[in-house]
Amino acid sequence: MTRRFTPTVVLKDNDVTDETIYTQRRKLLKQMGFLGTGALLSGGANAFGWFSDDEETAVSAPRPLDFKQNTTWGQDETLTPYEKVTQFNNFYEFGTGKEDPAKNAQNFKVDPWTLSIDGMVENPITLGYEELFSKFALEERIYRLRCVEAWSMVIPWTGFQLSHLLAMAKPLSSAKYVAFETLDSPTQMPGIRNAFVGGGLDYPYIEGLRLDEAAHPLTMMAVGVYGKTLPGQNGAPIRLVVPWKYGFKSIKSIVKITLTDKKPPTTWNQLAKQEYGFYANVNPNVDHPRWSQASERRITRGGLFKQTRIPTQLFNGYSEVAPLYANMDLTKQF
Ligand SMILES: Nc1nc2c(c(=O)[nH]1)N[C@H]1C(S)=C(S)[C@@H](COP(=O)(O)O)O[C@H]1N2
Ligand SMILES: [Mo]
Numbered sequence: 001m002t003r004r005f006t007p008t009v010v011l012k013d014n015d016v017t018d019e020t021i022y023t024q025r026r027k028l029l030k031q032m033g034f035l036g037t038g039a040l041l042s043g044g045a046n047a048f049g050w051f052s053d054d055e056e057t058a059v060s061a062p063r064p065l066d067f068k069q070n071t072t073w074g075q076d077e078t079l080t081p082y083e084k085v086t087q088f089n090n091f092y093e094f095g096t097g098k099e100d101p102a103k104n105a106q107n108f109k110v111d112p113w114t115l116s117i118d119g120m121v122e123n124p125i126t127l128g129y130e131e132l133f134s135k136f137a138l139e140e141r142i143y144r145l146r147c148v149e150a151w152s153m154v155i156p157w158t159g160f161q162l163s164h165l166l167a168m169a170k171p172l173s174s175a176k177y178v179a180f181e182t183l184d185s186p187t188q189m190p191g192i193r194n195a196f197v198g199g200g201l202d203y204p205y206i207e208g209l210r211l212d213e214a215a216h217p218l219t220m221m222a223v224g225v226y227g228k229t230l231p232g233q234n235g236a237p238i239r240l241v242v243p244w245k246y247g248f249k250s251i252k253s254i255v256k257i258t259l260t261d262k263k264p265p266t267t268w269n270q271l272a273k274q275e276y277g278f279y280a281n282v283n284p285n286v287d288h289p290r291w292s293q294a295s296e297r298r299i300t301r302g303g304l305f306k307q308t309r310i311p312t313q314l315f316n317g318y319s320e321v322a323p324l325y326a327n328m329d330l331t332k333q334f
Contacts, residue, residue: 062228065138065224067158067224068139073141079142079155080154084300086231086234089233090248091234091235093198094233095190095198105232105236106232110236113129113238114126114127115255116257117165118169118257119175119258119260120174120260121169121171123168123169135165135168139158139159140158140227141157142154148246148280150296151296152298152310153298153299159224163215163219171259172259177208177210179207180256181258182204182254184204201267201268205251211259216324218242218244220242221241234252236253240254243318246280246281249280278333281334283314284311284312285314286331297309
């Protein structure tokens with residue numbers, strides 16, 4: 001006898017595509033062993049109950065890191081889910097579309113890697129790939145990331161304070177600024193090969209901070225996100241995170257850090273200095289010439305345009321950095 005299967009509940013289209021259902025289903029598949037154990041977090045991050053539902057779709061096989069959690073920041077924030085953090089990116093070397101970096105950085109090779117710290121230092125340093133993870137004790141910090149395009153995320157980064165690296169290099173008293181440079185690899189980065197893909201920026205991507213900004217305890221070198229090594233699209237193997245500044249200051253895939261006595265040129269500032277200042281401190285009172293910076297779209301779950309607008313805070317809410325700018329007119333030095 002053939003039995004007819006009669007569904008008792010008829011699912012509407014928008015029920016099945018609802019993200020909650022989708023993620024619940026994937027969680028179940030994982031528990032049942034269908035989605036591969038490599039997708040499950042082991043080590044540090046698991047202990048804090050974070051675990052993403054979509055990590056098996058993430059590229060370049062991130063591996064778990066050992067770290068301590070630093071609970072000073074972000075404990076009351078709703079985290080942006082892993083799939084948003086790793087599939088909605090700005091990394092023009094891999095294309096200008098938000099989804100381009102995740103696609104085009106899939107085969108980005110980051111090992112071997114060399115990061116050099118030189119210029120006005122007593123002790124120049126060169127770190128190889130493994131040393132990026134072993135030279136300093138890693139900690140996890142939850143920071144807000146506010147893009148100049150008026151969207152924001154809340155991201156658990158794994159890494160170390162830049163001040164620890166600077167202390168090891170021993171800046172000379174003449175050093176006033178820190179310059180950063182991204183890998184310049186036309187063969188690996190389609191945006192460098194082709195100006196149409198890369199938005200016509202000058203490459204390598206370069207950034208800079210005043211030395212006191214770079215040495216501030218909030219300034220971080222990140223080697224991981226959500227407890228695992230960075231995917232290519234997030235700036236593997238090592239990137240800067242400066243949470244009180246617009247996202248473009250947080251330069252990715254860094255190969256070179258140079259201490260200098262001159263204010264370094266920076267990529268977006270060179271392109272349009274009236275739109276992107278050297279300081280780029282998050283500031284709701286200083287609008288971008290083409291849009292308001294008074295509020296932002298916080299990306300949590302769901303589509304970008306479903307997100308609620310929240311007011312933008314001065315220095316992205318990190319008021320402890322205010323003394324760095326005590327004598328400055330922030331409307332002029334933006
Ligand atoms: N080398 C490089 N670094 C970069 C960028 C870039 O295009 N190239 N984009 C910046 C911008 S505009 C933002 S908002 C952040 C985004 O970081 P995320 O993709 O990890 O969220 O990276 C910054 N770092
Ligand atoms: Mo950005």
